[in-house]
Amino acid sequence: MKEVITFKSGKFIFCDQYDKPRIEKLLVEASTLNSAISDLPILPKWSSQIDPELLYSSVAGTAAIEGNSLSADEVRELDDGKIPDAGHTAKDRLEITNLIGAYRWLDEQKANFATSRLLTEEHIRDLHRQITSGLPYEDNIPGTYRNGMVKVGNKAHGGIYTPPKIIEDVEMLMREFIDWIDSDDLLNENVFVQAALAHFHFSLIHPFWDGNGRTARLIEAMLLQAAGIRYVPKMLSNYYYRHVDDYYRAFSDTIRASKDVTPFLEFNLHGVIESLQQMKNRIANFIRVLAMRDYLHFLVSNKAITKRQNDLLALLLDDPSGKPFTLHELQRAMPYAMLYRKVSEMTARRDLKNLLERKLLVVDADNRYSLNLRGFDS
Template sequence: MSFLSTYHKSFAMDPHLFEEDYTERRHSGNAFLFKIPVGGPDSFFYYDKAVFALAISLSEKNAKLNELYRTLPPLGQEQLIQHLFLDDAQASNEIEGLPTTKEGLFTLLQKKGRVDRFSLIVEEYSLLSQHQVSSPKSLEEIRTLYDQLIGTEDAETPIEKPDGRLFRKGPVGIYGGLELAPIHRGILGEEAIGQALNEALSIAKNPEIDFFSRSALFHFFFETIHPFYDGNGRTGRFLLSIAYQEEAGAVAPFILSAAIRKHRPAYYRAFKEAEDQRNKGDATTFVCPFLKIIDSGYDDTLAYLQKKQNLAEQLRAKTSPFVKTAAEKRLMEALLEASVYGDFGLTVLALSEAGKVGSATVNRFLAKLKKNGVLWIRRFGKKDYFLFPSPNTSL
């Protein structure tokens, strides 16, 4: 369904008709008014038909995604979530201009006690995958989450920490490309920042707005308020992931940054147009294209899962001749799930736990697979990880 934003209507319509249309939208029964300044003294959201259709589409696709996820065995679910959260953490880093590899992030995941910035990012995503973080309910909780996610300044990734009690006191401008003027300025003054964030927290809990729209609104307002000097984008996306975990299930939180990375120009354009004064504070100008981005992310993930299910059947057919006992069948299924839904395979210890057998049995089975050329071995740190090659690989 097509959507023409207030921003684009300001160019396409006669000025008098535009003002009438804007006034009707802003004061209709489908509008929500907010005390957050965006290109003016306040802002609003209008339940456009296109937004309503996207919310329904997202709800249906989310239900289908959760249904597919529930068909996976526990180890397959665990491996899929690890794959997705590493991909999402990598995407979030790339959006911030901090290129990393999934291998590097996986290595950090195996190490405990490190406090550098990348390790903290991986740790927070890991906690999210284990349902050990929750949406902030106060300004203090927003600051606590920020500190946990961003950490302390280091030489490789310097950050400017807030100089107010919770947030920044000074002005901030966001620059892009070769533009001399900032493309975005955050709200000025810590008191004003706090008031706007409290309003945004209320929006995030408003039951009169569907989850997908209100989470998009909170994301838009958080980034527009820009409460910190550094780390707003990463913190805002992580807050979005927490909200999706609480409302949408186990998988959805880990598809968001990847979807944003794929459609980054449209994502930034939505911010720019929604914050333009000609848009008159209409947050729908951001919400609709943003929901389209997330809807596309659901499409990609559903297609990926379907492809992986087909791959599992192909791989099971190719490896089944090497299975002779019940214990070997359990080990084969564990390897298959890690190979199909994960990225790096399983250690001997993990296979022993999954197969409910001793390490000697695991090593004998691995030796047989290796002898027959159906085993890949990858080393991370001091540990070997085992997995099956792709069915397209000659066995």
């Protein structure tokens, strides 16, 4: 723990004290999941599907916390050069464009982070410039610290917090913040703890007039990314958005606790674990699809299923939505109708019966069929 006496704002505490049993239990779970994901093979085509999706959902999530209404799909459209729904303002669109640029800047800096001081004031100023450049925020100058009072939070989420007011205090605390984050004590912490503490304490200093929340979440992403953590750096922002009330309460509860950062760390680590579990399931699903394609080739070769039955399963494997279908849709709806529109209903039923018996399909109470990715190892 580090205490700093400011010029005008009293004592400021950089705290790394937390409930060890509660947090270490979560850290073990997070570290185990992270190791499991690191050991899973990732094909380039899987990364090319996952990485843009995570970027767009992360940008939409971190912007939505601050009131921006563009969805992940609209973020993708904007990045592709299209103009989303006219209901969005030019400011909304520029916020998104800036955030896309900031995340890509982080990706470009991976090698630099590995060979230089992990976090500097210039890194933070660069991030803030990228995030707020060209935006009409009152008093805000991109990359320039605040000199004046702001109030953060609201009564509904645990109360209002007043960060340090004068620029001399902000400048001093930012220097102390960088030294603390790069200190041996913090560098010896688990990276998930280090990144969460950076997120929390930067938010307490609140050094800029606007864009502090987005900058804090990107600082956290930077530290995780520099440590080689995959996926989570971008997934956490979306977790914060989906649990935004708990996010604000975690801040307020930790501020009130004064010398105990357990509430924020606990909330943060639940997000880390949820993100890692989602990604583990997703990669495992990719691997199952790959294994099932190989299994289908074996079944066709041994005449256990027909070419048409194999083609139906291949269509289902190519459909990421996994939407169930009925017998009627099988013969009349695309893309299944390409295989079954000239086939009798009896033949279609026979195909479905064979695939059900082999546990390659499952059927629900409404007679809707869907792929059973676990069928080949049943």
